[in-house]
Amino acid sequence: MGDGDGGPQDFLTIKYNGTTGAILWTAVFDALAVDQAMGVAIGPDGNPVVTGISCGPWFSSPKCDFRTVKYHGSSGTILWNVTYDSGGQDFARGVTVDPNGDVFVVGASNFMDVVTIKYRGTDGTTVWTVAYSHTTFGTGEEQGWGVAVGSDGHPVVTGNSRTGSNQNVRTVKLDGSTGAIWWNTIFGSAAGEEAKGVAVGPDGNPVVTGSVNPTGGVDNDNFLTVKYDGSTGAVLWNVTFDTGGKDVGSGVAVGPDGSPVVTGLTRQSGSSFNFLTIKYLQQLTVSIDIKPGSDPNSINLSSAGVIPVAILGSATFDAMQVDPATVALAGASVKLIGKGTKYSCSTEDVNADGFVDLVCHVVTAQFMIEPGDSVAVLEAQTFDGLAIRGQDSIKVVPD
Template sequence: MIPVLVVLNMLVPALPRAMEARAAPAATPAPVASPSPTATPTPAVSPSPTPKPTAAASPSATATPGRVPPPPPAPTPAPPAATRTSPLQAAKPKAVARPKSDPPDISWVRQFGTSGEDYARGVAVDGSGNVYIAGTTFGNLSGQNAGSGDAFVRKYDSSGVEQWTRQFGTTSEDYALGVAVDGAGNVYVAGYTQGNLSGQNAGYSDAFVRKYDASGAELWTRQFGTGSDDRALGVAVDGAGNIYIAGPTYGNLSGQNAGTNDAFVRKYASSGVEQWTRQFGTTGGDEAFAVAVDGAGNVHVVGTTIGNLSGQSAGGYDAFVRKYDTSGAEQWTRQFGTTGGDEPLGVAVDAFGNVYVGGDTGGNLSGQNAGNQDAFLRKYDSSGAEQWTRQFGTGGYDYAFGVAVDGFGNVYAAGSTYGDLSGQNAGGYDAFVRKYDGSGVEQWTRQFGTNGGDSAVSVGVDGSGNVYVAGYTNGNLSGETGLGGTDAFLTKFAAPPVAGFSKSLNPSNGAVPNTVTFTDTSTGNPTSWSWNFGDGTGSSSQNPTKIYSNPGSYTVTLTVANAAGSGSTSQTITTYTAPAAGFTKSLNPAGGVVPVTVTFADSSTGSPTSWSWNFGDGTGSSSQNPTKIYSNVGNHTVTLTVANPAGSSSTSQTVSTYAAPAACFTRTLNPPGGGAPNTVTFADTSTGNIVSWYWNFGDGTNGSSQNPTKTYTMAGSYTVTLTVTNPAGSN
């Protein structure tokens, strides 16, 4: 496969305005109100000591950055079944390719909580497939609750078995909003506290980041802030163990605050030592929601701005994504949006530095808005050039809260929908996860939930392509029993297995009979194996052995399957017998008169894989069917040696080349004066490799010797003709 990409922060949820915990106190500078006359409805509210508003509650009249408007009003009663039209049917179709594959099945669901309110906010997956979720509980999830709301982090193995839970907080309120994990299994939890989690609280709310080792032992905690309100909403970790957190600040965290509230990103070394902080914004109000880091240590922050952070504001809230290098130097900023308000709530980076931003829009970011609020996903390349945008939704409200990318460049968006995004809505808000390939083509969508309201907040993916979605529910997901008003949940969507195998030939040269041992190397926990050996036979064993008796090339295919689906892969096996060399030759001209062009045609048997020609004149060739020009007269011994993994063989033939024959002779008379009778001796002096002679003695007699003797008994004049012949002709 695909390198398995390790995207260190693709598992960190972006906390939108819609999901922050509570308003700042009166003493805190108030954020600038949204230009919109009414609040943007959101799928679920952040934890609060009071019960969460139901889907039937009316929206707030106004909303401010980083605060929680309640969900939208309950939909009007449905028309009779005969006339019912879903919001998805009523929406304008999107110009995006439809799914290429069926959505994966749910492998397992873990719903947990207390008699109070419990919310999962972030999910991360390590290289071993262990899953970490972070959030907030208003009960005793693990030990005595320290105050109103406590933060927690929980670890599961890949099978969904709980490994440990850490609940922590102060006598005030504490919220864990993001989680990340490094290559050594150390876990980082970020959020904010209104108490003294680690040192004296600097103001109303302080940001914090806490590090645990793989066994759940706390290593250090860093709490920081200003005299106002400061929150860590996203966390990421790079390959060197450096930690990055992002969020909003209402004070002067690093330099002068540009307006009501600014965005910030801070870098810590693995030891917890601050490396740098970047605070930025406009006079209109700005917030950072999520952070991601690529393999080179470049940091990507997404959030919202009411001002002109980079270019002219489109209206209301605009989205932004900003890239810093590992030293904190800004590389580029992209601001985008519509007049309807736009929030980027999640960010991920792939192995090539491409940046994926997910969120929601109240306008037409890419195509016609399907309803009140649409989800979107946008891709930038590493230089900040937009590659594509996908806007999707229903006639209701749709939000993408989390973004992840796998090692093959597929991107996943998770969130909530108030309509029928994929299948019938179960009631209120449903959770969803959608997969696109790297080109922005939708692969599948999975919508799931209960009649109580459900929100997917964060998404992660492991090296095998299994997808993990975290969030919270007011119902009983997949038969899990609800423990309170709102429970946290973690859902695993199992990816189909990825087929793979290795092979070992005995003998290793492929000579038949050959015993081939196949070893399954598939990933994704297949439960069945189907082998096609390419000769009409097969096996259902995991690691079969096959004897090939006949030489040839065989395409071997392994298909593996489990409850999530199936996958196949093929390899070619070639077996041999030792070759027997043979060839034919064709001369042009056929008589072999130089220069002569000889075309050699291999006629060897046994499937040779290499050819070595010796043309008998110091030259050669490795072509199967070479051509040779002979310019010199002679007999040339041509040898062909063929080989394959099973052995080699040689054969030789002679190629004779000639000059054209030229007849010539001398004569000697005896007696020399020519008196009759006279014996004449003829001496052939012809050239050209003569092979036959024909003498016409001019008296009706002839001879075929090279140097004949002729006795003339009668006086007279005789014309003697010699005709000589060689393979090239006669003269």
């Protein structure tokens, strides 16, 4: 459907019957030469909100602004529509609605800065606008891609932070009332990561999905999913998924049981793209025993040796399914033995409960522990991608 001045795109919003998939209504929104919808969310009043961009004129250096439209959930009638113009090029990419019905929109301005806007749900009035730029964090570029809000009413924004050729994921939690930054967390490495979507689970913890390219090769992206602590921004776990081709995550939702579902695209070499959808179990808390048989669990940070840690099996958890390559105790990885291809792990029943435990030896020199710390946290993954976490007491002793 055209718009009268040569532009080829309009918003198209469709409501389906949840039981049968029958179309209940369709709504076309046409403002400028190009109107492109990028995200949709439904509030507690049952009314959908769509966000995207409006650009024009079509034939001569089109200027783009945020465009956000709220529809009546029963009829598709437009209730309000608003724009945001920074004076430059503005691209809205994500939208969410809080428990009070107020709307949060996130996007990028001038390809370098993240803009988040809170609108009053009843009439679209702007409550606040917050922009954090590449200069805020001392980077070369910041891009906003996704926004979600939990029951606390405070939005979580995710996107990409680039300095030079290295790109990582930046996730920021904002105060829902003022837009002030509560916390911001960078996740990534030299491999290069990209975030596209975020959701907040019933536990209040956000989950971000996107992709990582561990080798930098063509079509070598893997799904990346990261879960954060909603209060502090600390990373609780992260997992990747690789089909052997190009795998790019773009959307995530978290169910009532806390299990995230991520979706995106996958392509094998020479083939076309297909949908790829994965459901993860929520992070599993397991029991561990640092230095089995020892009490207290004394650690000398100057030691050049190793420390044993047992991941305890149980009636509901098979410790043999833990991938030794992913085990990290307070930042220390498992020692490699032989020709450097075998991990120093073995199986035994250290607590004599009838269940097999996995005992691994981690490199003491790699510990990220400070004198005075009293707890060490172990993080790992099973071979099928389930994140696990456990902790035990420690006592740091002098040389």
